[in-house]
Every structure is written in structure tokens, then in C-alpha cells.
Amino acid sequence: MxxxxxxxxxxxxxxxxxxxxxxxxxxxxxxxxxxxxxxxxxxxxxxxxxxxxxxxxxxxxxxxxxxxxxxxxxxxxxxxxxxxxxxxxxxxxxxxxxxxxxxxxxxxxxxxxxxxxxxxxxxxxxxxxxxxxxxxxxxxxxxxxxxxxxxxxxxxxxxxxxxxxxxxxxxxGMCSYQTAYHMLTAADVAAGEYVLVTGASGGVGTALIQLCRVLGAVPIALSMPEKAARVHQVGAEVVLDRSQPESLLDQVREATGGAPIDAVMDLLGGTVTESLIATMTFDMRARATYPRLSIAGASAGRATELPWALVYLYQVRIVGVSHGTRAEAEQLIEWIRMRRLAPxxxxxxxxxxxxxxxxxxxxxxxxxxxxxxxxxxxxxxxxxxxxxxxxxx
Missing domain, CATH: 3.90.180.10 (Medium-chain alcohol dehydrogenases, catalytic domain)
Structure with missing residues (x-):
């Protein structure tokens, strides 16, 4: 009533x-x-x-x-x-x-x-x-x-x-930051891990970069060249060139010293998905954990053609994220109050x-x-x- x-x-x-x-x-x-x-x-x-x-x-x-x-x-x-x-x-x-x-x-x-x-x-x-x-x-x-x-x-x-x-x-605001935080928690991202962030210049992307730093993970951003300097200022360790998708693996190897990405936070979807998985699976012997893909957007296309053998043979964990939880929202509010997150x-x-x-x-x-x-x-x-x-x- x-x-x-x-x-x-x-x-x-x-x-x-x-x-x-x-x-x-x-x-x-x-x-x-x-x-x-x-x-x-x-x-x-x-x-x-x-x-x-x-x-x-x-x-x-x-x-x-x-x-x-x-x-x-x-x-x-x-x-x-x-x-x-x-x-x-x-x-x-x-x-x-x-x-x-x-x-x-x-x-x-x-x-x-x-x-x-x-x-x-x-x-x-x-x-x-x-x-x-x-x-x-x-x-x-x-x-x-x-x-x-x-x-x-x-x-x-x-x-x-x-x-x-x-x-x-x-x-x-929580729409971006809680989504970003849940992407990271759903993928069990840990301190020291390399995390590839797509759509890195937007609200969720910049939140992901900051939250990686709070958690002790290393954010590797994927963005357009004209935005690279600003994305780097937000906290990205390295900013990869999104306009050169054919060289993404080489860019990753150079950024990480040859190590695969531990987890991908994806806001693109579409035709990009398979190449993102490749950044985590090109050297499985060098991994300590399963490859993890959190996806919370599809700005590059709502449908993806994906060879399922790639997913199950490499044991890729894929998780969809739309919203987070009450507990995650309250943790974010506390970090804002502590000035752990910057506008x-x-x-x-x-x-x-x-x-x-x-x-x-x-x-x-x-x-x-x-x-x-x-x-x-x-x-x-x-x-x-x-x-x-x-x-x-």
C-alpha cells in the first residue's frame, strides 16, 4: 500500500x-x-x-x-x-x-x-x-x-x-561499476593476473580498469588509438590497438612478455569472441588456471559463430553478466567512500x-x-x- x-x-x-x-x-x-x-x-x-x-x-x-x-x-x-x-x-x-x-x-x-x-x-x-x-x-x-x-x-x-x-x-554509478565488479568476481580474477578489457574507454571499461587495480590484477586494455593516452591515464598497464585485430595475439605477447591472458572482460561480442579466446589459449602450458571469459555486452554484434571444440577442448569458462549483487554494491560504496575509485x-x-x-x-x-x-x-x-x-x- x-x-x-x-x-x-x-x-x-x-x-x-x-x-x-x-x-x-x-x-x-x-x-x-x-x-x-x-x-x-x-x-x-x-x-x-x-x-x-x-x-x-x-x-x-x-x-x-x-x-x-x-x-x-x-x-x-x-x-x-x-x-x-x-x-x-x-x-x-x-x-x-x-x-x-x-x-x-x-x-x-x-x-x-x-x-x-x-x-x-x-x-x-x-x-x-x-x-x-x-x-x-x-x-x-x-x-x-x-x-x-x-x-x-x-x-x-x-x-x-x-x-x-x-x-x-x-x-x-552502480550501473557501470557493479556490472564491472561482477564481471571480475564471476571470473574469479585474482591479484597478479593479466586481464584483457575490451570496450576500455566506456563506462564499464574504465570501471573494469580501476577495479583491476583495486584487486591487484593487471589490466590490459583494448581500445582505439585515439583514445589510448586517456585509457592509459585511467590505469591500464598497456593499451592494445583495437583497429588492428589481425595482430591482437602479437600485441598480447608483447604486452605480457609471452604469457597468455588469464581472463577476458568482454563488452564487444560478435566476431571478436574467437580471437579473444585465442589470447588466453595460445600457450596452455603457461597457464595456472582455466581460461575465463566474462561478457556483459555485444556492441560488435549480438550473434557469434563459435567452434564449440575451442571452448570444451581448452576448458574455457564463459559467464554472462548483466547485474551484480547487493553485497557487491555495498563493497563499491565503501571503496567510493575510501576514495579507492576515481571519477x-x-x-x-x-x-x-x-x-x-x-x-x-x-x-x-x-x-x-x-x-x-x-x-x-x-x-x-x-x-x-x-x-x-x-x-x-
């Missing part, structure tokens, strides 16, 4: 500005409105006044209906938990930063004003170590491309580090310019490294303008 938010004296308006996704399709499906009802906190929830929300590739994929799990190209919604939970209109945006403006019953009113970062998952149950039916805010429930959002109080984690701005904190913020756009942000995000000619963050127009001067891109509206 929905309960009214506790009266704390906080001034929460009746209507807000938001960007609504009105259906599957192109950018024309994104509609900016200033008369959307502000959500009310249910029991155990808080209403957050949003100040920054990071963009993720899942925003585009959900809008375009690219979550088909079969080989046939159909427009469909993410539906791991059963029936599709993406209903229209929907407010997207998963990696939400803001301040608690109101609380529902059962939540301490002293939390009003607390700044925090959302664990973006919509969990199916209370289990801490497994998440079998993942969904997320911005897909199965309204997200942060708005001025206010209602979320579970126990998933809105307070971060009071004044040296970390709201836009920077949003760039550390990789590319730039900001106004909420009203979300269409332009989507175009910028999808433009492969941009040398984008790190996260694009969306800031509500009413908070632009404080939280967006300092990081505005030169061509931001």
Missing part, C-alpha cells in the same frame, strides 16, 4: 520536469515535460531531489528495443524477470545522485538533506549474494532523468565527501538536452572516455555548468 511521505517541512512540489520515453524507437520518443507528477514515497522509500544522473548504453538499448535474447532481430524489452517491465511513458536514468527531500513511513526523517548515490537494481528478493532476475531503475521503474525520483531508502547510500561533486559521484567524467548535458546527449554519446567520431552526466536544468549552474562540453546546448 502506498503511504504519504512523512511531513518533514521539506518543500516538494506537486509537479516536476522530466524526460519521458514514450515508446520504442528513435530520439523522437524522448519527450521533455514540466508537468509530470512528483512521486510520493511508499513505506521504506525516500524521495530524492535529483542533481545528476549518468548516462549508460542501456538507455539507448532499451529505447531502441535491443534486448532480444534470440537470434532473430526483433524489437523487445528487457524481460529477464518474466513479463517486460518497461512500460510507457517511462523516465530513464539509472545512476542517480541527489539529496533526500522526503521520506516514507519507516524511514528516519533525519535523513532529509542527505546526499547519496543509488544502487540502481530492482532486486527480486533480499538475497545478498545472488541476483537472478535483474531489473533496474530507469527501466522497471522511473529513474533519474527528472527532478525527483522515489527509491528504496536502503539502496540510497549516503556519500558526504565534499571533494567529490555531484556530477563526479554520478560518474561512479571518470567526460562532461555534462542539461536534462532538456537529453536528445543531444544521446546523439553525442552515439557518435563514434567523438573521443569519449568516461561518463556523460545529465543535470536537471534547475541545477545546471551549480552541478552541470562546471563540466559542460564545448558544444553542449
Amino acid at each position: 502506498v503511504t504519504e511521505a512523512v511531513d518533514t517541512g521539506a518543500r516538494v512540489p506537486a509537479a516536476m520536469a522530466a524526460m519521458q520515453l514514450t515508446g520504442h524507437g528513435g530520439l523522437e520518443q524522448l519527450v521533455y515535460r514540466d508537468d509530470v507528477p512528483v512521486p510520493v514515497a511508499s513505506a521504506g522509500e525516500v524521495v530524492v531531489e535529483v542533481t545528476a544522473t549518468a548516462k549508460n548504453n542501456t538507455d539507448r538499448k532499451a529505447r531502441e528495443g535491443l534486448y532480444a535474447t534470440g537470434r532473430r532481430a526483433t524489437t523487445t524489452s528487457f524481460a529477464v524477470a518474466g513479463d517486460p517491465t518497461l512500460v510507457f511513458p517511462r523516465i530513464q536514468g539509472a545512476d542517480i545522485v541527489g539529496r533526500i527531500a522526503a521520506v516514507g513511513s519507516g524511514v528516519d526523517p533525519a535523513r532529509i538533506g542527505e546526499r547519496g548515490l543509488l544502487d540502481f537494481n530492482i532486486y527480486a528478493d533480499d538475497r545478498r549474494d545472488i541476483n537472478l532476475m535483474p531489473d533496474y531503475y530507469g527501466h522497471g521503474a522511473d529513474g533519474g532523468f527528472a527532478e525527483y525520483v522515489a527509491v528504496p531508502a536502503d539502496q540510497f547510500h549516503g556519500i558526504d565527501d565534499a571533494q567529490l561533486t555531484d556530477a563526479e559521484l554520478a560518474s561512479l 571518470i567524467l567526460h562532461g555534462t548535458f542539461r536534462l532538456s538536452a537529453l536528445r543531444e546527449a544521446e546523439q553525442y554519446f552515439a557518435d563514434q567520431s567523438r573521443q569519449t572516455v568516461g561518463k556523460i552526466v545529465i543535470v536537471p536544468d534547475r541545477h545546471w549552474a551549480t552541478h552541470g555548468a562546471p563540466y559542460a562540453l564545448a558544444d553542449t546546448p
